[in-house]
Amino acid sequence: MGTRGLLAAAVSLVVAVAVAPAATAVPEAATSPDPNLTVTSVTLGRAAVAVSGLNTVAVPVTVVGGYKTTEPGTVFLNVFLDRTGGTGPARYMVAALLGLVSGTVQSGTWKGSLYVPSTANGTFKVTGVMEGTIIDGSTGSMTTPTPFAGPSIAVTGLHLPRIGVSIIPKVVPFGSAYTARVAITDSATGKPYGSRINVQITWDNLCVEHDGDRYLTNTAGIAERVYPAAAADALNCVRLRGRAFDTAGLGWSVSRPGIVGATLSRTSVPVGTIVPVNGTVAGAPSKCAVVLQRLTGATAWRGVSQDVVRQSGRFTVLAQPPYVGNVIYRVYFPTCGRFQAGYSKSFVIRGT
Structure with a gap:
């Protein structure tokens, strides 16, 4: 399913991401314009419109062209407009399901309306026409809109x-x-x-x-x-x-907690010996960093080794006791994307 994105302002308490929540009739596997469609002209009934709040304004749209088909049923046309200026969150508009009003399917005139929202705020230009009976969902068609450089409409959006x-x-x-x-x-x-x-x-x-x-x-x-x-x-x-x-x-x-687990391969080694510490981060936030920290003094933690989380959620950091006695370590997972910071339980490796 092809999509054209709309993004409102980011908000607190969630990790906002780019999203394309507007479905169109253009499938992901689309390869080329429909060879059966010929567009002669596209006319918009208004060159400028003002829209406020949750309202829409209906703008007449007319297409002259033809569609080669021997299949029974009604042919509808859909006109696509893309943003060329302005700051509204809507990036494109569609005048959907234009019906044949005169002539024949092979050479006729289709009319319908473009329902302009306040979020269009800016300038939009006709960029293509496509045959189809479904806009909000896939038509199953393997074609893209037939390109057509048509007229523009200036939208003044208020109280978006x-x-x-x-x-x-x-x-x-x-x-x-x-x-x-x-x-x-x-x-x-x-x-x-x-x-x-x-x-x-x-x-x-x-x-x-x-x-x-x-x-x-x-x-x-x-x-x-x-x-x-x-x-x-x-x-x-x-x-x-x-x-x-x-x-x-x-x-x-959605934000997730940073849950870190760590397992020692050895708990007592000669001073200076490298000890692999294997662990996991819940949710497998791959490519995020993990840091092995050593306690120095009463409360200070110092980073001594680092790794990145693999796709499996696992990691390996390296401990190396610097002195004789109990050396206290923990694994720290810094905040990474939607995953919050977290620590493993502290553990001891005895240097001998």
């Missing part, structure tokens, strides 16, 4: 929606369910819109394709979802849905 998410608990234990609390507010005032808003709060592949997991906020713009434990290691997202594309969205990764 802002999406915030809090995760409860803030750091999610392994094997535990958790709650996502979504808040949608007016970015200009910081206040809710006062209406109930339909949102999609979901995870994994539903962040980029098809529909489902719909929730309705209260009038304060708040909605909550309890996620299953399995969702904590996948992409999570909230999508503010439009008619053929998402008007806003936010993706995040």
